[in-house]
Amino acid sequence: MELRIEGIREKLDQLFPPRPFTHVTSTTSATHSTATILSPKDTYCKGDQLDVLLEVRDHLGRRKPYGGDFLRARMSSPALQAGASGKVSDLNNGTYLVSFTLFWEGQVSLSLLLIHPSEGVSALWRARNQGYDKVNFTGYFARGSSWVPSKCGLTLHVNAELCKYLDHRDREAFYCVRPPHVPCEALTHMTTRNANISYLTKEEWSLFQRVNMGVEIMKNFSSIKVLPCNKSKNIETKCQLGMKTPFPSGYTMEKRWIAAFCKQIELNEPKNINNCLKRKLIYLMGDSTLRQWIFYFQKVVKTLKHFDLHGAGAFETHMLLDAERHTLIQWKKHSHPIVTQTRYSVKVDNYIPREIDRIAGDRDTVIVITIGQHFRPFPINLFARRAINIQRAIERLFLRSPETKVILKSENTRDMAQNAEIFSDFHGYIQNLIIRDIFMDLNVGIIDAWDMTIAYDTNNIHPPDHVIRNQINMFLNYIC
Incomplete structure (x- = not known):
């Protein structure tokens, strides 16, 4: 590794x-x-x-x-x-x-x-790899009915007793300074702030x-x-998992995304979506750009009902159920690092490889994964390690359930007005290169959100609904 x-x-x-x-x-x-x-x-x-x-x-x-x-x-x-x-x-x-x-x-x-x-x-590139301290993490430990805040991070250089949250197999680590008289297991929530630190010169x-x-x-x-010149050839091969996606992988026309490497069917009608989703267990794992999918499904497919998992807040696990059609769709965040000023719970957090390990898998089980935006402020080793661990977990899944469908959604472009040192699309571009390299030989589907958001010229970390609709249409083409 x-x-x-x-x-x-x-x-x-x-x-x-x-x-x-x-x-x-x-x-x-x-x-x-x-x-x-x-x-x-x-x-x-x-x-x-x-x-x-x-x-x-x-x-x-x-x-x-x-x-x-x-x-x-x-x-x-x-x-x-x-x-x-x-x-x-x-x-x-x-x-x-x-x-x-x-x-x-x-x-x-x-x-x-x-x-x-x-x-x-x-x-x-130099500044990115110089340190993990461009973002400050604050952990909140439960003590009775109140919370005790404490400094946390992916690495901590302090002379204090540390709570170590380690995954020994995958060599993932997160740390907090242990508050006095509070056990490490009492960590419940987290927030972040961008630190006033830069590795760039004036x-x-x-x-x-x-x-x-x-x-x-x-x-x-x-x-x-x-x-037109009568030169156009129709693509006959249906979109399926394991296909190599070229760049550009398609184009947009009248807000519709048209794949350049496979034949797509329009599955935007609720009836078609419903038929496609019947008996499917769909696990969305990643960041808020994938959480947009679950909101879109809820808006469009009226038979999918929100199931209350007793969590409040944007980064809580979201679940939709259609009991009649035996359809389940769940979104769960990818665990550390999550960079947001919103306070979020870490009570049931698990890294994506561990989540994949818990899924039995079969031909009606689908996993969609997106990582990227929250990794941009940190040295590239963190992202590479997570991507390799996810690849290994998918390989283990395919050994026990080779018919399980796995789809990777690449990260998309975002607004240029943000702090470029930590959020520039250059960081996302590198991460996309790594993902393509690591998952090249796996039988997975790729939804190239990077390519799509350039074609649509959206430049928004959360692309508008018509972009999400086309990502989901591509997804449905892969699984149905």
């Missing part, structure tokens, strides 16, 4: 080498960089690939000799409510190949954003002001015209 985590870390260190900088003028400038369409045509055919060559320059107009910039490519047709991600390939010499698949016909606009220059990426921080993030590079591009 430790060797594997080390290997992941080394790979990423090579991908994001140190790029020290002294002044903003030597960093990548969106204004001075140039994008050129390769082999331009007057009109394009639906299904064609359109390639753009990007040459990055600094603020003095000098060509940059290295890559590593964090870019986001998107194509769209606002009139059609259509959008798709573009694929960015770093040629590691200051040039990038940006490829767009022309999924639909009509007038198409291209966009390329410089989210962070390579110097900013390098600074974020100069580096200038790169993460909102005006310097997500700057458009391709300003003067006129839209391109795409014709």
Whole structure:
């Protein structure tokens, strides 16, 4: 395990080498960089690939000799409510190949954003791995009818007696300073606050002001015209678990998500959803972006009734039941770290691998997993360890119940106005790379929420309902 985590870390260190900088003028400038369409045509055919060559320059107009910039490519047709991600390939010499698949016909606009220059990426990567103390955890211990607060964390460097909450098998740990005369078992609740700590220099921080993030590079591009050309091939293979998902994995059209690698059926009608969910036991494990699913199901499928598990608050376990159809849907948070100012209970907390170990599994059992957003403020080893532990738990599950269905929902993009050192999408991008790498050979389904939220251009940690609806439609296609 430790060797594997080390290997992941080394790979990423090579991908994001140190790029020290002294002044903003030597960093990548969106204004001075140039994008050129390769082999331009007057009109394009639906299904064609359109390639753009990007040459990055600094603020003095000098060509940059290295890559590593964090870019986001998107194509769209606002009139059609259509959008798709573009694929960015770093040629590691200051040039990038940006490829767009022309999924639909009509007038198409291209966009390329410089989210962070390579110097900013390098600074974020260094700062991320420097410490666990960017978030303060406060634990609350029950004493009679009151609570005693105490300092907690993923690591604690204090001269005090500690309560150690350890999972020896999976090598996961969480600690609290033990309050006087209170047993460690009395820990019931937790809150967090962002700490006033930064590992970035003042100069580096200038790169993460909102005006310097997500700057458009391709300003003067006129839209391109795409014709049908009778070239379209219909995809015949039905969406199923174990399929390799390309990037981009699909596109949006009139708010509908259309997969590019498999044939989808529209299952949005309550009757169709009901038929699909009959006799299913569905366990949603992860963060609040997956909790959105359970709220959506409750809104759309009127026969699913909320079951009161005697917990109050957003991060409590949620359960929906349809006794007549023998359907159960449950959402449970992924345990430490949960980063929120809302006080939440840790009484029945369990890491996802332990939750998976408790599920018998069969062909009507489905597990959906999302981890990511709450891990962004912490060194990458924490995320890699959790992902590997989840992979091992899924392998154990498949040994006892190979017909159980497992689906991973990748994390989505979020608003750029947040503190970039701890919440930048760059951290989410790295975590998505790790997930793809670790789960590559498992017979699981992937719902690429990252790709979807770029295509929809939502930039909200909790995407709107039409995005959730399309994630769930993809999910139903996998399980029915």
